[in-house]
Structures are given as C-alpha cells and as structure tokens.
Amino acid sequence: MNEATLQKLKTLAESAKYDVSCASSGTTRANKTGGIGSAAGLGICHSFTEDGRCISLFKIMLTNHCIYDCAYCVNRRSNDIPRTTLTVDELVTLTIEFYRRNYIEGLFLSSGVIRNPDYTMEQMVKVIKELRTVHRFNGYIHAKSIPGASQELVREAGLYADRLSVNIEIPTEQNLKLLAPEKDHQSVYLPMSYIHQGMLENKDERKKFRHAPRFVPAGQSTQMIIGATPETDQQILTLSSSLYQQPSMKRVYYSGYIPVNRSDERLPALVTPPLVRENRLYQADWLMRFYYFTASEITDKGQNNLDLEIDPKLAWALRHPEMFPVDVNKADYEMILRVPGIGVKSAQMIISSRRYGKLGFWQLKKIGVVLKRAQYFITCSELPAQTIQEIKPENLRLQLTEKKKSNPNQLTLNFSA
Amino acid sequence: MNIFLYDASFEGFLTVVFESYRLKIVPDTIVEEAEVLPLFSDNVLHISADEQKAQRVWKGLKKKLSPAACSMISVVFLADDPSIPMLLFRYIRKAIDAPKSIETNFGDSDVLEAAKWYKKVGREAERVRQFVRFQKTEDDIFFAPVAPLHNVLPLAVEHFADRFSDQKWLVYDTRRKYGFFYDLQTTVEVTFDHLQINPRIGKINPDMMAEDESLFQQMWKAYFKSMTIKERINPKLHRQNMPRRFWRYLTEKH
Ligand code: SF4
Numbered sequence: 001m002n003e004a005t006l007q008k009l010k011t012l013a014e015s016a017k018y019d020v021s022c023a024s025s026g027t028t029r030a031n032k033t034g035g036i037g038s039a040a041g042l043g044i045c046h047s048f049t050e051d052g053r054c055i056s057l058f059k060i061m062l063t064n065h066c067i068y069d070c071a072y073c074v075n076r077r078s079n080d081i082p083r084t085t086l087t088v089d090e091l092v093t094l095t096i097e098f099y100r101r102n103y104i105e106g107l108f109l110s111s112g113v114i115r116n117p118d119y120t121m122e123q124m125v126k127v128i129k130e131l132r133t134v135h136r137f138n139g140y141i142h143a144k145s146i147p148g149a150s151q152e153l154v155r156e157a158g159l160y161a162d163r164l165s166v167n168i169e170i171p172t173e174q175n176l177k178l179l180a181p182e183k184d185h186q187s188v189y190l191p192m193s194y195i196h197q198g199m200l201e202n203k204d205e206r207k208k209f210r211h212a213p214r215f216v217p218a219g220q221s222t223q224m225i226i227g228a229t230p231e232t233d234q235q236i237l238t239l240s241s242s243l244y245q246q247p248s249m250k251r252v253y254y255s256g257y258i259p260v261n262r263s264d265e266r267l268p269a270l271v272t273p274p275l276v277r278e279n280r281l282y283q284a285d286w287l288m289r290f291y292y293f294t295a296s297e298i299t300d301k302g303q304n305n306l307d308l309e310i311d312p313k314l315a316w317a318l319r320h321p322e323m324f325p326v327d328v329n330k331a332d333y334e335m336i337l338r339v340p341g342i343g344v345k346s347a348q349m350i351i352s353s354r355r356y357g358k359l360g361f362w363q364l365k366k367i368g369v370v371l372k373r374a375q376y377f378i379t380c381s382e383l384p385a386q387t388i389q390e391i392k393p394e395n396l397r398l399q400l401t402e403k404k405k406s407n408p409n410q411l412t413l414n415f416s417a
Numbered sequence: 418m419n420i421f422l423y424d425a426s427f428e429g430f431l432t433v434v435f436e437s438y439r440l441k442i443v444p445d446t447i448v449e450e451a452e453v454l455p456l457f458s459d460n461v462l463h464i465s466a467d468e469q470k471a472q473r474v475w476k477g478l479k480k481k482l483s484p485a486a487c488s489m490i491s492v493v494f495l496a497d498d499p500s501i502p503m504l505l506f507r508y509i510r511k512a513i514d515a516p517k518s519i520e521t522n523f524g525d526s527d528v529l530e531a532a533k534w535y536k537k538v539g540r541e542a543e544r545v546r547q548f549v550r551f552q553k554t555e556d557d558i559f560f561a562p563v564a565p566l567h568n569v570l571p572l573a574v575e576h577f578a579d580r581f582s583d584q585k586w587l588v589y590d591t592r593r594k595y596g597f598f599y600d601l602q603t604t605v606e607v608t609f610d611h612l613q614i615n616p617r618i619g620k621i622n623p624d625m626m627a628e629d630e631s632l633f634q635q636m637w638k639a640y641f642k643s644m645t646i647k648e649r650i651n652p653k654l655h656r657q658n659m660p661r662r663f664w665r666y667l668t669e670k671h
Contacts, residue, residue, distance in 0.1 A: 001629060001632060002632070005636070006632070006635060006636055006639060009636055009639060009640055009643075010639050010640075010643050013639070013640050013643035013644055014643045017643065017644045017645075017646060018646070035583070036580075036581065036582070036583050036584070037580055037581075038579050038580045044543075044546055044547050045547055045658070046547055046548070047547075047548075047641060047659065047667070047669055048654075048655055048658040048659040049641070049644045049645040049646070049655070050645045050650055050651070050652065050655050051645055051646050051647075051649035051650050051651050051654075051655070052649075052651040052653075052654025052655045052657075052658060053644075053646075053649075054658070055641070055644060058640075059644070060640075094636065097629075097633050098633070098636075098637060100551065100553075100559060100581065100584055101550060101551040101552070101553070101559065101633065101637070101668075102549050102550060102551050102561070102577075102581075103550065103637050103668075258646065258648050258649075272648060273648055273649065275649070
C-alpha cells in the first residue's frame, strides 16, 4: 500500500464508475464471531457522489486492460487510456480497510478481460475467496461474471459472492455483435443459466444439509445500456420481463448511454445521456415487478417508446379511460394499484381499512393517496369530482402536465405515491 | 404557570410524570434545569431524577401500552426539541386515561406529532449509520466524531457493535459531548473533557494517527472524486441525499 496503489485506484475507479448497479440489498447476515462485518437487509448508502448516486459498495475493477473492443466502453482495447491492474492483495486490503472505516458496505468487483475469460475470472475468484476465507469478511460482495467464463468458475464465485451479475449491455444480439464483435448473447446467457442452476441446486442441498454453504443468496442482476443502439422501449421491456421470469433474476438495471467514445461512428452523437428515458424505464420496470403490469400493456396501442413527459402508469391510464373511474370501496387490489396517485402501500391500506367502513376523500388523503392525481380516476363514498370520463384524456393530460413543466429537471424514481 | 425542571435524562422525565400524578399538578411546561426561565415563573418545581419512581412509571406504561408504543416513547425522547417533554407527557396522560388504546388514533394531534418525531429520529439514526467515518489511531482504536441533529447515538451503536465486533471503536457526539466506546467485549458510555481533534473537521491529530491512516483517507477521497460522472452532475440531489450538516466530518468532503 503506497502512492502507487493510490494512482492505480484512481485509474480503476474512473474505469469502473459507469457500471450502474449499486444496490447492496437482499442479504441479511449477522456477523459471525471472529469475523468482520455484517450485511444489513437494505444496503446502507455511505456516501453520494456529486451526481447524486449512492456509494454503497466499493465498486472497482481488478484491471482495465482488456483484449476486447466493445464500442460503448471506456476500457476497450482501442482506447488510449492509462491501464493498470490491482493485485489480489491490494484489493483485499483496500476492501477491508475501507470497510473498517465505515466507508462502504462491501465490494463490487468487475474486470476487463485479460488473456481469456477464464483467466480473468480466476483472478476475481481469488480476491473474493481470500476475503471470505482468510479474512472472514462478512460484508456484501457483488462480483461480475465475465462473459464466456466456464461453469466451474462461475460456480466457485457463487460460493463467495452475495450476488453475481452478467451484463447484457445491448438488448438485441444483432446490435450487440455490431458494437461488441467478440461477444454474443450466448456468452451472456450461458453464465446467467449457470448462476440460475447453481441457485436451484443449492436450494435442494440446503434442504438436506442445513449448513451447506449458500450460493449467491442475493441472486443475480444484469444491466442494459439505453440509447446506444436503436432498440425501442418495447423491445427493452419485453426482454426485461422475460429475464424476470427466472426467479434468480433480482434486478435489471438501465444505464443511459454516456458518450465515452465520441468518435465511433457506430454510436449516436448524443450531447447528454438520456436520463429521462432511463428514469421512465425504471418506472416501467417497477410497474412490472410490483404493480402486475405486463411489458405489452406498458407499451400497448402502438406506444413503442415510453412517453417522456408523463410516467408510464399515468400514460397507461390515459390510454385506457374505459377502465376508470375505479370504485375504491369495491375494486380489487390489482385495479386499485392501477390508479395514478395510489402506490403499493396506499393500495394495501385501502383494502384493509375499507373493511371498517366506506372510505371518503379525507380518509384517502390520510392514507397517503395523492388526490391531485387520483381524484380523476376514482369514485369513493363522496360525490366524485370530475373524472377522466367527463374531462377526457387529452384535456386531463394537459391539466396534469402543466405545473410539471416548470421543473423539467426533477427526476424521481418512485411514483411519488 | 407550573414549570417542572428536570435533568434532561429519560429517568428524570419519567420522574416528572410520577411527581405530576402524585402532586396532582399538570405541568404547563417541562424544561431542562439549565434553561433560563420565563419571567412570570410562579410555580417552579425542581424534580430530581429518581430511579425507583421512574421504574414505577415505566412499568405502568408497559402494562398499558404495546411494546411498540413504549419504544416509540423512548425513541421520541431522543429528539432535540424543547416541545418533546410536554408532547410525551400529554401522550402518556392520554394513554393512561383513555379506556381504549390511542396508539393508532392519528386523528389525535399528539399521537400524530409523536409519530412524526419517531420517524425523524429514526432517519437521523440511519444517517449516523451511513455517514460515520472512523479514523484509526496509533493504539488501534477506530474513532469517529458525529454531531447529529438529535441524540441518536444510543440507537446507532448496536449496529456498530455487530458490524465492527473485532475492532475497538469510539463514536463521539461532539454536540452533546459524550460517546460510546467498544473495547472488543462491551460498549460503554464515555465523556472526555478535552478531545484531541481538529474542532472544525474532526480530524485526530496527525501524531496520534495510525501509520497508514492518512493514506487510506487519501485513497478514499481519491476514490470518491473519481466516481463522479461529470455528465450527470446534480448538486441538489447530492445535498438532498447527504445533508450538508454531515459534511463537516466526512473524510471525502475535505
Ligand atoms: S469486455 Fe468489458 S471491459 Fe472489455 S471492452 Fe468490453 S465492456 Fe469493456
């Protein structure tokens, strides 16, 4: 550990920062005596970068040398950037020392490909194995599985990592091949299925032997780059939805393309990353995971791309006036969830409190329903205000977007209700 | 006007409740001994904390209230606001007098207010878990100063004891001038007359630092800086997620 390590750290942090996933949730592990660390159920954000992103894990690359030449990546072979590699020892020490100072929740390790996928994966496994076995580190570990790595190595990594991820990066294979000639979907989907199989087998094993080691307890995740290739939101969401069919797939991340390689003519000349689109995709993803929407509903009626001006739930409601108004005192849970301005929590509270008596606007407000929106889509025990039926979708849209325009930069991930 | 003076401890507060019931005097305000009293202080009662009286009140509350409501009271008491003792006094009085549980009656302004403070205090405790930064001293103690808005250290230390069970650590509230020290066995409350730190940014004196401490601080700062994506800079979101009042002791902010 010295000045040289500091330089390496800077270089590799620069190379690692574009990978979006910083969720360290999904595992609860109390400290085992004699070891260091614990993983809290909901990962703690220990700092926030000046772009407002959470720093929870120490996200770093083993090396930014790479034999591949993916057009969208800063670390591609043809880029002229400083290259360096951290040793296993340096990575282990940095992780532990950062952790002891409460800077981080754990490690998120990725790497460029050196020599070949298996060699690279071996180096990564060495790091996380040493952390877990030699140092008895109980903090969170997320490791990237290198596309093309063998089943044995993915299996071994899964014994030490809380989560593994393989990034799809480009939603269609044809475009992936165009931008990353050395990769294909096989190299992504195979390791994904290794992880999935590993989890299934581990489940059986743990039924038989309660103390069998856990295999990626926090499951797997993946990432897609948005806006580097012409895929529509419909294509992207359909892919996400099929990924979520696998129970081991916990999160799909969407990363607005940041033009790191400006001169490549295969890539669009963007001035700023498509942040609003990225946010809308996260909202749509949310709808699929918690609101019982399907990908085809979110992009129905020829809406191939998400509306940038309004969130996808409101957009769906405006396309489907025939479904509203919804009677909150009678409708089933899934339909109540579809009302703009009603979130999961409020919907649950509506279901449980309407047993005690009919709900009116006042109660709905107390429950946390955003009436400013919801009022046009519901009826309750009181006389309804004007609903979408009277106002008509076009006018309602105008009415609901008017104020928002004054603050177009404001991004929220959740539906604020 | 009935003014109850107490020592600002939880035990002291429970004794106030006890005495108020015993003397049948309802306080108009409950204040810390050190506060300057209003001019027209006609009926001033000095209440000294009494363990037995406090215990009796607490036991009574435990019978009358759910465990969740009891823990709510002890958490809200940590909030740093002059309105808190009276708020809790009214809450307790309502809870004792009401024939039915008042705990979920959010139509009652005191119940609602208490619930709000409960949330605020909890959030501040979470921020302490997030933003504490330890510095390693030459005698292998990991030291962190904090200055939270509310007195939340008692709520946060359990987390540190679990997570950092194989290192000695000391978390110190510089605003309230006390802290918790963990010696690899137990966690004890400590106070220091004079803390050897830079009062502005909370750094321990360089000659007391462990040999590699300053290097790791530099590493973390460099890492933090490199992680920012310039194309996405968003100072408002940054401040919202990491309130300015915590910057003072954040290694990466200096
Ligand atoms: S293999 Fe990974 S590190 Fe290498 S160029 Fe492609 S995306 Fe970048």
